[in-house]
Every structure is written in structure tokens, then in C-alpha cells.
Amino acid sequence: MPDADLFQIEPPGNTVEDLRHAIADRLVYAVGKDRPSATQRDWLFAVFHVVRDRIMNPWRESLASADAQNAKRVYYLSMEFLTGRALTNAILSAGIFEPLKEACALLGVDFDALIDIEPEPGLGNGGLGRLAACFLDSMATLGLPGMGYGIRYEYGMFAQRIELGQQVEEPDYWLVNGYPWELMRPEFSYTIRYGGHLVLKGEKCVWEDTNDVIATAYDTGVPGHEMRSVVTLRLWSARASGGVNLDAFNRGDYIQAVEDKNHSENVSRVLYPDDRTDHGRELRLRQEYFFVSASLQDILRRHIKKHSDFVQLADRVAIHLNDTHPALAVPELMRLLLDEHKVEWEEAWTLCTQIFSYTNHTLMEEALETWPIELINRVLPRHMRLIYDINAHFLAEVHHRFPHDHALFRRTSLIEERGVRRVRMAHLSVVASHKVNGVSALHSQLMVDTIFSDFAQMYPERFCNKTNGITPRRWLSQANPSLSAVIDRHIGPTWRGDLDQLAQLRPLVDDTQFQESVRDAKQHNKQRLTELIARSTGIQVNPTSLFDVQAKRIHEYKRQLLNVLHVITRYHLILAQPQAPWVPRTVIFGGKAASAYDMAKLIIRLIHDVARVVNADPLMGDRLKVVFLPNYRVSLAEVIIPGADLSEQISTAGTEASGTGNMKFALNGALTIGTWDGANIEMAEHVGLEHFFIFGHRTEQVAELRGQGYAPRSYYETNFDLSNAIDRLAEGAFSPEEPDRYRHLTQVLLDSDYYQLLPDYAAYVACQERVDELYRQPAAWTRSAIHNIAGMGAFTSDRTIREYASEIWRIQALDGQ
Numbered sequence: 169m170p171d172a173d174l175f176q177i178e179p180p181g182n183t184v185e186d187l188r189h190a191i192a193d194r195l196v197y198a199v200g201k202d203r204p205s206a207t208q209r210d211w212l213f214a215v216f217h218v219v220r221d222r223i224m225n226p227w228r229e230s231l232a233s234a235d236a237q238n239a240k241r242v243y244y245l246s247m248e249f250l251t252g253r254a255l256t257n258a259i260l261s262a263g264i265f266e267p268l269k270e271a272c273a274l275l276g277v278d279f280d281a282l283i284d285i286e287p288e289p290g291l292g293n294g295g296l297g298r299l300a301a302c303f304l305d306s307m308a309t310l311g312l313p314g315m316g317y318g319i320r321y322e323y324g325m326f327a328q329r330i331e332l333g334q335q336v337e338e339p340d341y342w343l344v345n346g347y348p349w350e351l352m353r354p355e356f357s358y359t360i361r362y363g364g365h366l367v368l369k370g371e372k373c374v375w376e377d378t379n380d381v382i383a384t385a386y387d388t389g390v391p392g393h394e395m396r397s398v399v400t401l402r403l404w405s406a407r408a409s410g411g412v413n414l415d416a417f418n419r420g421d422y423i424q425a426v427e428d429k430n431h432s433e434n435v436s437r438v439l440y441p442d443d444r445t446d447h448g449r450e451l452r453l454r455q456e457y458f459f460v461s462a463s464l465q466d467i468l469r470r471h472i473k474k475h476s477d478f479v480q481l482a483d484r485v486a487i488h489l490n491d492t493h494p495a496l497a498v499p500e501l502m503r504l505l506l507d508e509h510k511v512e513w514e515e516a517w518t519l520c521t522q523i524f525s526y527t528n529h530t531l532m533e534e535a536l537e538t539w540p541i542e543l544i545n546r547v548l549p550r551h552m553r554l555i556y557d558i559n560a561h562f563l564a565e566v567h568h569r570f571p572h573d574h575a576l577f578r579r580t581s582l583i584e585e586r587g588v589r590r591v592r593m594a595h596l597s598v599v600a601s602h603k604v605n606g607v608s609a610l611h612s613q614l615m616v617d618t619i620f621s622d623f624a625q626m627y628p629e630r631f632c633n634k635t636n637g638i639t640p641r642r643w644l645s646q647a648n649p650s651l652s653a654v655i656d657r658h659i660g661p662t663w664r665g666d667l668d669q670l671a672q673l674r675p676l677v678d679d680t681q682f683q684e685s686v687r688d689a690k691q692h693n694k695q696r697l698t699e700l701i702a703r704s705t706g707i708q709v710n711p712t713s714l715f716d717v718q719a720k721r722i723h724e725y726k727r728q729l730l731n732v733l734h735v736i737t738r739y740h741l742i743l744a745q746p747q748a749p750w751v752p753r754t755v756i757f758g759g760k761a762a763s764a765y766d767m768a769k770l771i772i773r774l775i776h777d778v779a780r781v782v783n784a785d786p787l788m789g790d791r792l793k794v795v796f797l798p799n800y801r802v803s804l805a806e807v808i809i810p811g812a813d814l815s816e817q818i819s820t821a822g823t824e825a826s827g828t829g830n831m832k833f834a835l836n837g838a839l840t841i842g843t844w845d846g847a848n849i850e851m852a853e854h855v856g857l858e859h860f861f862i863f864g865h866r867t868e869q870v871a872e873l874r875g876q877g878y879a880p881r882s883y884y885e886t887n888f889d890l891s892n893a894i895d896r897l898a899e900g901a902f903s904p905e906e907p908d909r910y911r912h913l914t915q916v917l918l919d920s921d922y923y924q925l926l927p928d929y930a931a932y933v934a935c936q937e938r939v940d941e942l943y944r945q946p947a948a949w950t951r952s953a954i955h956n957i958a959g960m961g962a963f964t965s966d967r968t969i970r971e972y973a974s975e976i977w978r979i980q981a982l983d984g985q
């Protein structure tokens with residue numbers, strides 16, 4: 169063996185001179201260009217390499233110390249990781265922002281322009297995927313041994329264009345030019361099997377004649393705050409296996425063989441847009457199994473390298489299911505243990521129940537994932553068999569404990585028996601997990617009161633709450649340098665790793681100089697947002713108007729339509745009294761609609777139709793403007809959120825599990841107008857109800873109304889502003905070229921209004937008036953904004969992850985990290 173000293177690597181230097189030299193070096197030796205021929209992208213890629221080099225040592229050290237300490241690790245399984253751009257985050261983590269910028273300047277390279285062309289991995293839909301990304305950031309910051317596992321989609325979340333006021337989807341081929349941040353790891357490749365059939369050989373069940381796909385690992389490093397440690401995000405990409413259709417190849421049907429190869433590579437092609445009520449797509453099931461099987465094979469390989477058996481598996485491994493999308497991990501772990509490693513059934517099942525934990529992100533019955541048995545049987549026959557076995561084992565326990573309750577049997581079974589028989593993935597996840605958590609206090613309570621009430625009776629100790637959080641590194645430090653600098657001046661910079669320190673801002677609320685600098689920072693960010701609006705929509709807005717923002721996926725339960733009803737109402741009131749002292753307001757929307765979700769798409773169109781009429785009305789002037797910012801995504805959120813005065817969080821009580829955008833806005837000094845839903849409630853408690861515009865029916869009232877056969881018309885008939893808004897909309901005031909465009913939508917509102925917009929309308933409009941009133945008093949407004957910032961300490965994902973680590977995963981930070 170060569171001397172270990174020969175492998176000692178000098179850490180790269182970080183002076184301006186070191187960095188300038190490194191960029192020039194990488195441009196030539198990694199990118200293969202020289203200065204005269206280098207494009208902007210070449211420079212970007214050179215910088216990427218330089219920054220990636222800076223995380224390599226800490227990354228290796230993190231892996232080595234987890235190994236050396238034989239640490240228990242957590243594996244976070246998620247179909248989505250919405251990481252957003254990596255470069256600025258890594259630069260800040262490495263602490264080389266200033267010298268790197270200077271080094272670029274010396275080379276004649278415009279650093280800010282590079283940042284703008286960085287490809288953005290949009291490998292998630294929204295909340296759930298972004299939460300996974302914040303969690304990795306916090307795991308790295310806390311030095312927790314763990315990894316994320318997911319899919320390296322070739323096409324991420326579609327790009328949204330607006331054409332004639334309507335959403336048009338475009339594919340997001342984010343890998344076109346390559347992605348220098350990732351490392352391909354072909355040595356970590358696994359065979360994923362589909363189809364075939366089962367053959368019983370004595371006691372043994374053999375799965376034969378499968379169609380195989382290869383999963384290959386691509387790693388990125390997620391650096392924590394101040395590079396305390398680096399966590400690996402391992403994403404799997406599908407490659408055809410050599411074995412696929414060798415027959416056709418041998419028959420000389422070369423084209424057919426290559427076509428089949430393309431076909432099997434489809435499995436990691438594209439991210440499914442969140443259409444919560446549409447499941448049953450075969451390719452989606454294949455995707456779920458694909459990444460789960462690769463991840464579990466990888467986890468067991470890592471274990472068996474060190475241990476000769478699985479006796480200690482649960483002391484070394486925790487596996488977390490981000491919603492039910494990875495729930496096939498349960499039968500897959502059983503399969504690997506039973507079929508490949510000869511573990512006994514009971515022992516394997518005990519291991520499963522010690523290893524798995526599961527987060528639920530939705531209560532909506534129709535959104536709970538189920539798969540037709542016929543489909544699972546065809547695609548994964550072995551797993552269907554194992555699910556039946558697990559169900560039998562579970563139902564035997566139910567029978568033993570509640571021998572006479574047949575209804576309980578039917579309700580809790582892993583198999584839904586009405587209509588087409590389906591597997592209930594949530595039941596599978598609950599039965600296999602030692603902990604099941606919701607994502608806000610309200611949501612976790614409703615979870616045990618409603619969808620999981622039977623399970624909560626059987627296993628009360630299993631259910632818990634872990635209120636979501638967000639990383640303050642990306643969502644304050646990086647996105648809002650102006651406000652961060654103000655905070656730094658007053659309480660120092662260490663809040664980035666200890667967000668509770670923001671409470672130290674509370675004593676400063678009456679300090680007029682502090683107020684002024686908070687206001688200046690906000691104004692600066694509003695200016696930035698004003699320019700973005702002009703660039704992407706051509707609309708000029710008044711940067712001193714109140715910026716009222718609702719940015720999130722378009723969903724009926726999120727009630728963008730209630731916001732629009734307020735806009736229409738305000739429009740009518742201004743028309744009636746143009747001389748009244750209106751607070752100038754810019755109402756800003758952003759968000760994508762799932763491609764098959766017609767109602768959501770119609771709401772986007774409505775926003776544009778209303779904007780067209782309102783913005784063109786000479787009587788409005790600055791008093792009211794409506795803007796839809798296309799293609800909402802992480803990088804856009806980083807500009808929109810710091811520029812907001814008012815954050816709209818107005819879901820029907822009991823429907824938004826937590827929300828995380830709500831936290832991002834408040835942390836950046838926006839005030840919230842929101843319902844008694846999700847984490848809004850806890851946020852209001854932390855900042856003080858007097859600094860939070862909370863309104864509307866609570867969950868119980870929503871349920872009560874629904875229970876007594878709620879009739880929306882009574883609200884319509886007794887509220888003039890409301891009926892006026894609905895009537896104008898219905899008769900085509902905002903769509904004169906097609907007067908009936910919103911006829912159906914208004915009918916639905918008046919006939920069913922499933923999300924109860926009408927009962928909350930009056931309270932909402934009244935609350936908006938209180939918003940105006942406060943905005944007229946800049947000092948009072950800023951005081952409330954400061955209370956919001958100061959109260960957000962609890963909503964760091966560091967706190968959330970600490971709770972997961974100690975109460976669910978039972979893992980500890982690495983020594984020396």
C-alpha cells in the first residue's frame with residue numbers, strides 16, 4: 169500500500185488571488201475553454217467547479233466520520249427535492265461570497281449575470297418538495313448523519329408561460345447543457361425489476377422473467393451553515409439494462425431493441441405535476457418503486473459492508489417516508505430481507521416497524537394515495553403478495569384486540585374493498601411505521617381525529633406532531649441581504665444558525681432608527697420586485713403601494729378565488745368612491761396549475777381577465793393594480809417574498825396541512841392575512857394576535873356548516889358587495905369577448921362552494937380594511953412587521969429537524985462536526 173500521506177490533500181485556498189487562479193484554472197482544465205472563447209456559461213461552469221471543489225473536503229470528512237463513528241443514519245425518501253439553485257447557497261456556506269465576487273471582477277466576469285443563468289433543478293411541485301430541501305440543509309447544519317434519496321428527473325416541474333391570459337406548459341429540460349454540480353456514481357448502480365411472475369419453489373417464492381431497468385446514482389452535496397457538514401442527496405437515473413430485449417437484438421431487430429431501451433429509461437424522465445386527486449398512472453407507480461428499490465439496495469449494501477447480518481439494522485438505519493409516495497419501501501425491504509437475505513418473516517417485519525417512520529401531508533380523503541390491486545399485481549407481483557401477507561398479519565392483530573368489531577376490520581384494512589380493489593398506501597405506511605407525524609399542531613390533531621382515528625386508538629404512542637420549518641440561510645440570509653444586514657448590525661450574524669436570536673429584535677420595536685432601516689430594506693426589495701414585474705409582465709406598478717402577495721400552487725382549497733373576489737369588490741368600491749383616501753395596492757399572484765386541473769387553470773385566466781380590466785381603468789390609477797407573475801419557482805420566490813408587505817394564507821380551515829410559504833413571508837417582514845389553518849395558528853401565537861390579521865371560520869365551523877347541508881346562496885342574498893362581485897363576474901364584465909366564460913364558475917360557487925369561500929367573504933373583506941388602516945400608519949405597520957420577524961425563531965427547519973432526530977429517528981449529531 170502506498171503511504172497514506174501521499175493521499176493528504178491540501179484544502180484549496182480562499183483568498184481573492186486563490187479564487188481568481190482557481191477559476192482560470194477550472195476554465196481551462198475542467199471546461200476546456202480559454203478566456204477569448206469562453207461564454208458566460210463557461211465562466212459559470214468554471215465557478216461551479218471552483219465552489220464544488222470547496223465542499224469536497226468537508227463532504228468527505230462528513231462521510232468518513234459517520235463511518236468511523238458507526239453512526240445511526242437517517243435516509244429521507246422523497247419523490248421530490250425542490251432544492252432550487254445551488255451556487256449562491258454553497259458560496260455563502262463556504263464563506264467566500266465577497267472574495268469570489270472580487271475574483272470574478274478581476275477576470276472581467278459579471279458575477280450577478282452568472283447567477284442569473286444558473287440552471288435551476290425544479291425537481292418538486294411545491295411545499296412537500298421544498299420541505300425536503302430545507303430538511304437536508306438543516307441536517308447538514310446540525311451535523312446529522314443522513315442522506316436524501318430521490319429521482320433525477322430529466323424534466324423537472326414544467327415551465328409556465330402565459331398566452332392570452334392562459335397557462336401554457338413547457339417542458340423543463342434543465343439538463344440540456346449539463347449540470348456540473350452533480351457527480352455521476354456509476355459504481356452505485358442497481359437492477360430494478362418489474363413484471364414477470366411468481367413461482368413457488370417449496371417454501372420459497374421466486375420472482376422470475378422480469379423486465380429490468382438499471383438505476384444509477386448521481387450525487388450532489390448539500391452544505392450546511394458555515395459548512396458544518398455536507399449531506400449527500402443521491403438521485404437515481406434510469407438506464408436500460410443490457411438484458412432488455414436481447415431477443416429483438418439477436419433477431420437483428422436493432423431499432424426495436426433501442427426503442428425498448430428508450431422505453432425503460434422513461435422511468436426517470438419526468439416529474440408528475442401535483443394533481444392530488446389523479447392517481448393510478450402506471451408510470452408513476454414504476455417511478456415510486458424505481459427509486460425506493462434502488463435506495464433500499466444501496467442502504468443494505470452499506471450496512472452489510474460493515475455487519476455480517478441484519479440483527480442491528482434498526483440501530484444503524486432510520487428510513488423516513490415523505491408522504492406515502494415511497495411507501496413501497498415497506499414491501500421492498502421485506503422482499504430484500506426475506507428473498508435475498510434469508511431473514512425470517514417475523515424478524516423482518518419487526519425490523520420494518522423499528523426502521524420506518526412516515527409524514528402525512530394531507531387530510532383530504534380524495535388525495536390519499538391508493539393503487540389498483542390489478543396494477544400492482546401486474547407491475548410488482550411479489551410486492552402485492554407481501555402486502556397481502558402484511559395485511560393478514562395486521563388484521564390478525566386487529567381481530568385479536570377487537571374480536572367483534574367487523575367494521576373496524578373493513579375500515580383499517582390495507583385493501584379497500586368497494587369498487588375496484590385498491591391498496592391504501594397511507595394504511596400501509598401507518599402499519600409499518602413506529603412514528604407517524606403531521607406537519608402542524610392543527611393538522612396533527614385533525615389527523616388523529618379523522619383519517620387515522622382507528623389507528624390512533626390502536627397505537628396512540630405512534631402519532632405525533634412536527635411543525636414544519638424553513639431554512640433561514642436561503643430564505644433570509646441569501647434571499648434578503650438588505651434585511652439581513654440590518655439584523656446583523658443590531659444583533660450580530662449568528663441568528664443564521666440559531667434563529668431564536670431573532671427574539672432579540674423585540675426590544676427594538678420602538679427604536680425609530682431601527683424601524684427606519686427595516687422599512688428601507690423592505691423598500692429596496694420592493695424596488696427589486698417592481699423591476700421584476702416590469703420585466704416579466706410589462707406592467708409598471710407603484711413601488712410604494714401596498715404589495716399584497718399570494719404565491720403558491722393554484723388549488724381550489726387555497727382559495728385564490730376568494731382573493732379575486734376581494735379584488736373585484738375593491739374595484740367596485742373604488743369606482744363608487746374614487747375620491748376616498750384609498751391605500752394604493754398592488755395585488756400580486758404567482759403559481760402553477762396542474763396541467764389537467766381545469767378549475768385551477770380557469771382561475772389563472774380569471775386573474776388575468778380581472779387584471780386587464782382593472783389595470784386599464786383610468787379611474788384606478790395607483791389605487792389598484794393586479795399582477796400575475798408567470799412561472800413561480802424557487803428562484804422567483806427568492807425575489808417575490810422579500811418584497812411583500814402582505815402575505816395571503818387564506819385556505820379553508822382544516823385543508824392546508826401546514827404551509828411553509830407563510831413562514832417565509834413573515835420571516836421577511838410581511839404581515840399575514842390568513843385563516844385559522846395549518847401553521848398560521850402557531851405563527852399567530854408566536855408573533856402575537858395583535859400583529860396578525862387572522863379571520864374566518866375555524867375548522868369546527870367549516871365542518872358544522874358542511875354537516876348541516878350548507879347553502880351558499882344565503883350569503884349571496886344578504887351581502888350586496890358579494891352579490892355584486894359575483895353578478896358582474898357571471899355576466900361577463902371581465903370577459904366581454906366571451907360573457908359566459910365564468911358562468912359555470914359562479915354557478916359552482918352559488919350551488920356548492922365546497923371550500924366555503926362565501927361564509928368567509930365578509931370577514932375577509934373587513935380584515936382587508938384593517939390592513940389598509942394599519943398601512944396608513946407606517947410606524948405601527950413596521951412595528952408589527954418587526955414583531956413578525958422576531959417571532960419566527962421557532963419556524964426554522966433546524967428546530968423541526970432537531971425534533972425529528974431526537975423523537976423519531978433517534979440519531980445524534982456526529983462528533984467533531
Ligand code: 26Q
Pocket residue numbers: 293294295296297299440441442443444445446447452529607636824825826827828846
Ligand atoms: C399525487 C398523485 C399523482 C401525482 C402527484 C401527486 C402529488 C404530488 C405532490 C401529490 C401531492 C404532492 C405535494 C403535496 C404537498 O406539497 N403538500 C404540502 O406539504 C407541505 C409540507 O408539509 C405543507 O406545508 C402543505 O400544507 C401541503 O399542502
